[in-house]
Amino acid sequence: MEQEKAYNYIAETLRRLRVQSDFSQQNIADILNVNRSTYTYYETGKTTPDVRTLYKISKIFDVPIEIFFPEEDTVPVFEDPAWATSKQRPGKLTAPDPKRIGDLSSTERALIALIRSENKLTCEAVLDSLKKRIDQENQK
Numbered sequence: 001m002e003q004e005k006a007y008n009y010i011a012e013t014l015r016r017l018r019v020q021s022d023f024s025q026q027n028i029a030d031i032l033n034v035n036r037s038t039y040t041y042y043e044t045g046k047t048t049p050d051v052r053t054l055y056k057i058s059k060i061f062d063v064p065i066e067i068f069f070p071e072e073d074t075v076p077v078f079e080d081p082a083w084a085t086s087k088q089r090p091g092k093l094t095a096p097d098p099k100r101i102g103d104l105s106s107t108e109r110a111l112i113a114l115i116r117s118e119n120k121l122t123c124e125a126v127l128d129s130l131k132k133r134i135d136q137e138n139q140k
Contacts, residue, residue: 004045007045007048008045009068009070010042010045010048010049010054010068011042011043011044011045011048013067013068014042014043014049014057015043017057017061017063017067018043018061021061021109022106022109023106023109023110023113024106025039025040025043027106027109027110027113028057028060028113030110031056031060031110031113031114031117032053032056032057032117034053051065054068056117059116059117060113060116060117061116062116111126114126
């Protein structure tokens, strides 16, 4: 029973972090290089990500990995738990002058998450590609 409680805690924490950051399950699955259904299973508690995957997720959301392993009888504090009872995420417009990651477009959030991920090779390749593209545009 304790193991099931821990799995449910991890699942709920994953969902809260994702929704609070306004990512879709597909965004996170793409960054982790897993199927969306695999990530969905993490959020529903059907399966639990391994520690390495939890570490990557903690980097994406810029939270300590310990958030997934609380001491007994502790609950993380989230800014706005009102969405927790809803199955549907509210729609959101991109802010013209974003102050936090939730104000960014989905593409911008995916780029930030990729940069925060552990995969430095992919991140460096993306940055190199962007630099080359900018240089090409500036030469026109």
